[in-house]
Amino acid sequence: MKCMPTLADLSLHQLARICNLRVNAELGQRLVALGLRPDREIMVIRRGWFAGPLQVRVGATEFMLRHDAAHLIDVEILHS
Amino acid sequence: MKKIALVGMPNTGKSTLFNRLTGGTARVANWPGLTVDITTGKILLGSFMVHVADLPGIYDLEGGAEDERLAHAFLAETDLDAVVLVLNAMQLDRQLALALQLKALGVSLVVLLNMADEARAAGIRIDLEGLSAELACPVYAVCAKHGEGMPEFNKRLAAYLRDSRPHRVDFSGLTANADWHAAEADLFARFVSRPPTLPAGPTEKLDRWVLHPLAGLPIFIVMMFCLFQLTYAIGSPLQDGLEYLLGTVKSAVLAPLAQNWPGFLSGFLVDGVFDGVTTVLTFAPIIFLFFSLMAVIEDSGYFSRAAFMMDGLMSRIGLDGRGFVMLMMGFGCNVPALMGTRVIRDYKARLLTMLIIPFSLCSARLQIFLFLSGALFSPTRAPWVLLSLYLASIAIAMGSALVFRKHFPSREPFALELPPYRLPVAGHVWNRGWGETREFLKLASTMIVTGVALVWVLTHYPSEQASLAGIIADFFQPVLSPIGIQAELSIALLFGFVAKEIVLGALSVIVGHEGADLATHLANTLDGVSAYSFMLFTLIYIPCVSAIATVRKESKSLTFTSFSVLWSLSVAWVVSFVFYQGARALGF
Numbered sequence: 090m091k092c093m094p095t096l097a098d099l100s101l102h103q104l105a106r107i108c109n110l111r112v113n114a115e116l117g118q119r120l121v122a123l124g125l126r127p128d129r130e131i132m133v134i135r136r137g138w139f140a141g142p143l144q145v146r147v148g149a150t151e152f153m154l155r156h157d158a159a160h161l162i163d164v165e166i167l168h169s
Numbered sequence: 170m171k172k173i174a175l176v177g178m179p180n181t182g183k184s185t186l187f188n189r190l191t192g193g194t195a196r197v198a199n200w201p202g203l204t205v206d207i208t209t210g211k212i213l214l215g216s217f218m219v220h221v222a223d224l225p226g227i228y229d230l231e232g233g234a235e236d237e238r239l240a241h242a243f244l245a246e247t248d249l250d251a252v253v254l255v256l257n258a259m260q261l262d263r264q265l266a267l268a269l270q271l272k273a274l275g276v277s278l279v280v281l282l283n284m285a286d287e288a289r290a291a292g293i294r295i296d297l298e299g300l301s302a303e304l305a306c307p308v309y310a311v312c313a314k315h316g317e318g319m320p321e322f323n324k325r326l327a328a329y330l331r332d333s334r335p336h337r338v339d340f341s342g343l344t345a346n347a348d349w350h351a352a353e354a355d356l357f358a359r360f361v362s363r364p365p366t367l368p369a370g371p372t373e374k375l376d377r378w379v380l381h382p383l384a385g386l387p388i389f390i391v392m393m394f395c396l397f398q399l400t401y402a403i404g405s406p407l408q409d410g411l412e413y414l415l416g417t418v419k420s421a422v423l424a425p426l427a428q429n430w431p432g433f434l435s436g437f438l439v440d441g442v443f444d445g446v447t448t449v450l451t452f453a454p455i456i457f458l459f460f461s462l463m464a465v466i467e468d469s470g471y472f473s474r475a476a477f478m479m480d481g482l483m484s485r486i487g488l489d490g491r492g493f494v495m496l497m498m499g500f501g502c503n504v505p506a507l508m509g510t511r512v513i514r515d516y517k518a519r520l521l522t523m524l525i526i527p528f529s530l531c532s533a534r535l536q537i538f539l540f541l542s543g544a545l546f547s548p549t550r551a552p553w554v555l556l557s558l559y560l561a562s563i564a565i566a567m568g569s570a571l572v573f574r575k576h577f578p579s580r581e582p583f584a585l586e587l588p589p590y591r592l593p594v595a596g597h598v599w600n601r602g603w604g605e606t607r608e609f610l611k612l613a614s615t616m617i618v619t620g621v622a623l624v625w626v627l628t629h630y631p632s633e634q635a636s637l638a639g640i641i642a643d644f645f646q647p648v649l650s651p652i653g654i655q656a657e658l659s660i661a662l663l664f665g666f667v668a669k670e671i672v673l674g675a676l677s678v679i680v681g682h683e684g685a686d687l688a689t690h691l692a693n694t695l696d697g698v699s700a701y702s703f704m705l706f707t708l709i710y711i712p713c714v715s716a717i718a719t720v721r722k723e724s725k726s727l728t729f730t731s732f733s734v735l736w737s738l739s740v741a742w743v744v745s746f747v748f749y750q751g752a753r754a755l756g757f
């Protein structure tokens with residue numbers, strides 16, 4: 090099985106496809122409701138100062154999530 | 170009588186729609202999860218009286234947060250003629266599943282695509298007829314903010330209600346939201362067309378600065394400072410004018426009238442009640458301005474940005490960015506901020522947030538500080554004194570969280586939407602400002618007047634020289650004199666326990682002067698150090714009875730509430746003690 094990058098590894102404004110969510114059920118439910126689901130495209134817009142959260146965009150929705158959560162989201166980098 | 174409910178994800182504009190429909194004044198904010206209660210109103214639609222309920226936002230039907238459960242229970246227990254599902258037209262790619270999920274339960278649904286203006290500007294086109302046919306329910310697009318499409322919607326809704334049958338939502342057949350994702354993607358692909366790349370809008374450009382790693386924080390501080398400066402700059406002249414007016418009423422009307430009254434009565438009414446009321450009333454303009462400006466910030470979407478910026482810091486003290494926003498809301502009033510913690514699901518995390526909110530400098534405390542800093546410091550210094558109090562308020566709140574974070578470990582999922590910046594609507598800003606002022610005046614006319622009257626009795630009975638108040642003050646002297654608080658002020662503090670709004674009124678009754686005379690009197694009897702110590706103590710020692718009651722209600726724990734009160738009292742004393750004795754030791 091090949092080693093996947095996670096959301097936390099993406100550089101800014103790099104387009105990627107979400108593969109797998111390994112976060113706990115509660116956070117997973119919230120993320121899914123915000124549109125972060127397998128097969129969707131995602132992009133990291135910004136990282137907060139002081140090891141703050143990541144600002145990401147999925148579809149037309151922008152939201153923030155923390156680093157520890159981003160480490161648990163596998164993505165596939167899309168080269169366009 | 171027909172009944173309908175507004176349902177939808179957080180921040181889709183339900184409250185705006187509610188206000189638009191009913192002419193009501195539900196609170197609107199560009200911040201997900203603000204509506205935590207069910208607001209209801211009545212309208213005449215066609216020939217029916219319709220009862221409208223605005224429910225808290227839900228992400229899906231399986232959610233377990235308190236506000237989501239509230240919405241759930243309402244739907245399960247109320248006979249509704251229609252459920253109006255409000256969706257953000259910009260975000261149909263993730264919101265349509267909610268429609269499918271509700272539809273599968275057999276709910277008679279009316280789908281409303283809100284924010285049509287934003288969708289249009291972004292070049293999004295939606296095939297309403299196709300969507301409506303596929304969902305087998307009416308679908309309309311409106312802009313609740315500006316009222317576009319609303320008359321049409323009202324007409325259609327009235328027609329829909331004519332042959333509706335009331336029903337409850339039966340959740341026994343609930344399907345998982347995830348089961349609908351494929352169908353949602355299909356609907357989205359067929360009926361919504363979107364330009365391939367969205368141009369960088371104003372939100373993106375603004376965020377580059379507002380969320381900038383270096384510039385963001387200074388911008389935040391400058392904004393807060395401007396908020397207070399503006400309140401102060403516009404508010405003070407208004408205050409002076411009002412004071413002059415009421416002073417004239419007193420000397421020209423009331424005093425001659427009271428001349429022939431018995432001494433006790435005229436003393437009580439003119440120097441007690443009227444002076445107290447005057448002092449309190451002159452704060453109405455400040456309240457109005459403060460909450461109007463706060464509404465502007467709230468409605469703009471800046472709060473989510475503040476949460477983003479502060480989350481790094483807040484996570485280190487066991488909270489998240491929202492905790493910081495609650496603190497800022499607490500700057501208005503602690504009570505709604507305490508209730509706002511309902512959006513936090515984890516009980517421990519919620520308690521920790523509730524522990525620190527009472528330290529945020531609410532507008533009632535602001536009145537006291539405005540008055541005292543105006544009376545004792547030069548006009549150039551006063552704003553800095555105020556700013557330092559705000560910083561102290563934030564530092565003490567965060568310090569408390571840091572001390573106790575180990576005892577309130579949290580497993581809180583943290584993912585928060587960053588909505589686009591939106592221009593505030595004048596109507597909402599006015600509603601908010603006036604609404605809060607009205608509440609304040611209501612409070613002033615009952616509790617504050619009673620409190621002030623009580624102070625008058627306490628300070629004049631049995632005699633002015635040996636009054637009950639004096640006895641109480643003497644009792645507290647051993648504790649309060651080491652922090653520089655003398656007799657007169659300690660009575661005021663006692664009343665501040667009930668509500669901070671009373672403190673100034675009480676002070677004016679105690680010293681027998683009001684307004685400008687009170688300021689002069691204080692300037693003559695206090696110096697900067699003891700005044701500042703008094704302000705620090707007032708800031709920290711306890712919010713007010715209503716805030717404590719709210720902590721009790723929201724935490725459902727008497728132990729936690731007592732702990733919270735004891736903690737603030739001890740911190741207040743220690744901080745004031747260190748400040749006062751330190752400043753004196755340094756020779757100030």
Ligand SMILES: Nc1nc2c(ncn2[C@@H]2O[C@H](COP(=O)(O)OP(=O)(O)O)[C@@H](O)[C@H]2O)c(=O)[nH]1
Nearest residue numbers: 180181182183184185197198199284312313314
């Ligand atoms: N552009 C636009 N903004 C809207 C519209 N309706 C509401 N808003 C804004 O969206 C934000 C959220 O509205 P609110 O009514 O508080 O949403 P709720 O959380 O669903 O009750 C506020 O800033 C509103 O001013 C609309 O039709 N168009």
